[in-house]
Amino acid sequence: MKIALYNSHGRVLEPFKPLTDKEVKLYACGPTVYNYAHLGNLRTYIFEDLLVRTLTYAGYKVRHVMNITDVGHLTGDGDEGEDKMLKSAQEKGMTPWDIAKFYADAFFADTARLNIQTPTVICKATEHIQDMIDLIKILEEKGFTYQAEGNVYFDVSKFPKYGEMALLDRTELKAGARIEVDTAKRNPQDFVLWFTNSKFGRQAMVWESPWGVGYPGWHVECSAMSRKYLGDQFDIHCGGVDHIPVHHTNEIAQTEAATGKEPWVQYWLHAEFLLTKTFKMSKSEGNFLTLSKIEEMGFEALDYRFFCLGAHYRTQLTFTEQALEGARAGRRALFEKVKSLPSPSPGFGPNQVSATGRDYLDRFEQYLGEDLNMPRALAELWGTLKDVTLGPEEKRWIINTMDRVFGLGLEALTPDGVPVPTQDPALAAEVEALIDERNTARKNKNFARADEIRNQLKGRGITIIDTPTGTSWENHERKM
């Protein structure tokens, strides 16, 4: 299976070939755990999951490393910059460590519900301070740093390639266009590797270092940890597009300066933003939607995953409630249809697939290989589902196979059982009793009473479904 990926470095579509034959080393920038992840953040993690699943599907072994930023991420580089963790902790009356744990747990609860696979390695910044210090020491020995006003800075003038990936021309950048210039910097693009407590009086998370007690700058963690778990050079590094100009640009500079090896990363992949009608979702702006929020609105986590599948990862996706409702309806219809297909027998394999079935899979794989064109790949799933020439068992096998990439949990669906029943046994018993009464009424042609009961339940968000084999019900309507 051929895979081509769009490399942000060079802005071109390139055939994918890992450094090591069948193993892919991948680093993905993880969350800064000072608040809940919002839907926009989650879109990027869904993209990364689809990437990992596609590579796995293609036969590669993927070593997926993701960091957790639990220290050092300031709201700005200057003296007015606040530590995001500390700020959040003070607002909630918790310690930064508690805040980090709380939001990291929330993050993984979200990704689990979205069927996002857990990375091979999850590494916390606070547990790798020494690795960062070691890296900064190398940079210092090689002459890439300077100290000013209590901080250790990376000197971008010593690294001529600075900004190459981002297509940044340093002379064209308008420093201070939107923010005060840090006067301690020699160049506006210089960035902090290590802060000392000379800048902050009360800092909860600090460590000893050769430059004094303090804490690391944000960018250095990804360089130090990726190096520790993936080596000096590896295959893929991904994140959101917003990381191109600053975070990833700085990572490249400090890593290649330290190791002297280039390119540090073979392929840079960046996911585009999720937008609302008038603004992008932004964690620091405070106005954003979380997964839990839309679940309260009556959606399921997988509705959002399905929604994201409908757009290519490199285009801005417009989020509206109407669009999510469309995704929900589509996802439910898909589940219903797949449910009615028999699970293939254990002996069923690729050899049992017909030429027509193979065509669907071939196109599916072709689209995956075209820079993860999920909308097209998904269209092949619908095509398979609707093809009348395919047998049900074969159809189900192909769909299950495709879902190894989509990750919607289709394989587990069965025609048996009540779909998504309530967790409340008392409510369940009450509903069952009403359904029994209604079915008796129907048998006696008392349709007025039957409809009355159905409408009553409908008003409580419970939908009744009559089938030839009996009546089932779902409790998934909007909870207000």
Next chain:
RNA sequence: GGCGCCGUACCCAAGUGGUAAGGGAGAGGCCUGCAAAGCCUUCAUGCAUCAGUUCGAAUCUGAUCGGCGCCUCCA
């Protein structure tokens, strides 16, 4: 001020030279006591606008209008 991206039906969205994928919504029909679900059919002579290149353009070029992102922390 600089850099980059985008504008496709009611909604989301694919498609980067060969005559508009897919999903949702809507409409008609079958089925049903009625619904729901399911199934069948239908749904852009046109891809912001105007010029141009070409045998041929949503796809290339230019201009115009509109929207977005980045150059601050940000997925």
